[in-house]
Amino acid sequence: MKKTNIAIASLVKPHVQSLRAYEAVEIPCRVKLDANESPYSAYSIQHTAFSVRKNFQTLNRYPDPEAKALRKLLANEFKVKPENILHGNGSDELIYYLITTFGGPVLYPVPTFSMYGIISQALGEKKIEIRLDKKFDLDVEKILEAIKKYRPKLIFLSSPNNPTGNSFSSEKILKVIDAVSSRCTQYDVRSLVVVDEAYQAFSSKKSFLPLLKKYKNLVILKTLSKIGLAGLRVGFMTADSEIIKEVNKVRLPFNVNSLSQAVAVEALKDRRLLQSCIKSIVSERKRLLNEMKKVGNIKPYPSDANFILFKVVNSDKIHKGLLKKGVLVRNMKGVIDGCLRVTVGTPEENTIFLKTLKQLL
Numbered sequence: 001m002k003k004t005n006i007a008i009a010s011l012v013k014p015h016v017q018s019l020r021a022y023e024a025v026e027i028p029c030r031v032k033l034d035a036n037e038s039p040y041s042a043y044s045i046q047h048t049a050f051s052v053r054k055n056f057q058t059l060n061r062y063p064d065p066e067a068k069a070l071r072k073l074l075a076n077e078f079k080v081k082p083e084n085i086l087h088g089n090g091s092d093e094l095i096y097y098l099i100t101t102f103g104g105p106v107l108y109p110v111p112t113f114s115m116y117g118i119i120s121q122a123l124g125e126k127k128i129e130i131r132l133d134k135k136f137d138l139d140v141e142k143i144l145e146a147i148k149k150y151r152p153k154l155i156f157l158s159s160p161n162n163p164t165g166n167s168f169s170s171e172k173i174l175k176v177i178d179a180v181s182s183r184c185t186q187y188d189v190r191s192l193v194v195v196d197e198a199y200q201a202f203s204s205k206k207s208f209l210p211l212l213k214k215y216k217n218l219v220i221l222k223t224l225s226k227i228g229l230a231g232l233r234v235g236f237m238t239a240d241s242e243i244i245k246e247v248n249k250v251r252l253p254f255n256v257n258s259l260s261q262a263v264a265v266e267a268l269k270d271r272r273l274l275q276s277c278i279k280s281i282v283s284e285r286k287r288l289l290n291e292m293k294k295v296g297n298i299k300p301y302p303s304d305a306n307f308i309l310f311k312v313v314n315s316d317k318i319h320k321g322l323l324k325k326g327v328l329v330r331n332m333k334g335v336i337d338g339c340l341r342v343t344v345g346t347p348e349e350n351t352i353f354l355k356t357l358k359q360l361l
């Protein structure tokens with residue numbers, strides 16, 4: 001029998017029609033420095049083995065829908081209550097939930113993490129994109145203008161910012177939070193400001209966590225992905241309990257699986273190990289930046305994260321040339337033209353990257 005024919009695309013919602021699937025192509029390579037992952041897997045293997053053994057007998061049951069053990073541990077660490085914490089299948093999922101719960105317009109600076117825009121579009125919400133200034137910092141004047149004009153419900157600020165690597169100035173972030181808080185009498189706009197601290201562990205700047213006490217419209221996003229556990233898919237948000245309560249309504253009941261919950265708990269109990277990996281990445285980032293500064297025809301940008309953005313002549317050619325030698329970095333074409341982004345790897349990986357880059361240039 002012949003299969004019936006139907007133009008599926010014509011059934012799709014208009015804003016999804018114009019969306020393109022997120023390209024996460026797996027390119028085989030020797031040195032993988034394209035996705036801001038941690039290069040260290042030893043401790044994740046250790047914790048996973050332990051948790052798998054411990055949980056092996058309960059896989060016939062659904063995971064704890066409330067991730068109580070994980071949230072309690074995080075609450076202790078952040079000096080908040082468990083009701084101030086919500087768990088997600090990666091922080092991506094929490095971005096999805098935040099936009100589902102509060103809707104748009106959604107305002108964010110560009111260039112930044114692509115998911116704010118992709119998820120807004122998937123959910124049919126209006127996007128307000130404000131260009132960063134020349135130093136990749138927030139253009140507060142333009143943001144405040146846009147706040148007045150568009151009255152956004154949500155403002156996403158990734159600090160340190162992906163893919164530029166810098167932290168935004170704390171005073172500028174505060175100005176934005178203040179402008180849309182109940183304290184502000186200048187314009188009558190109330191929005192939530194989501195400070196995405198995916199890379200905060202690598203930064204010398206302070207977390208915005210303590211400010212949760214002061215601002216009810218502040219949400220902090222964190223994730224285990226960049227500090228060594230990207231495969232687990234565990235992220236969390238910290239905010240006022242009223243915010244958590246609302247977002248929790250749209251959360252799928254079993255969004256973080258039991259093994260991920262268990263491994264996350266084990267890993268977080270072993271802070272020293274996590275910290276030692278972070279320390280080595282920060283010191284390698286320093287070396288990488290210094291070495292890159294000595295290479296002609298490239299301009300590396302200082303970074304507070306676990307990657308370095310750099311401008312390079314013939315960026316497409318260099319990107320391909322590196323890959324030919326087995327070194328995969330991210331081509332930022334279309335986001336910041338002429339730029340590549342390299343994740344800080346192990347000392348050996350970084351040396352291979354530097355050597356290959358120097359050869360190509």
Ligand SMILES: *Cc1c(COP(=O)(O)O)cnc(C)c1O
Pocket residue numbers: 036089090091092093113158161162196198222223224225230233234235
């Ligand atoms: C990687 C990244 C995330 C997503 O993290 P997951 O927890 O893996 O979903 C969120 N925000 C920024 C800025 C990122 O770079």
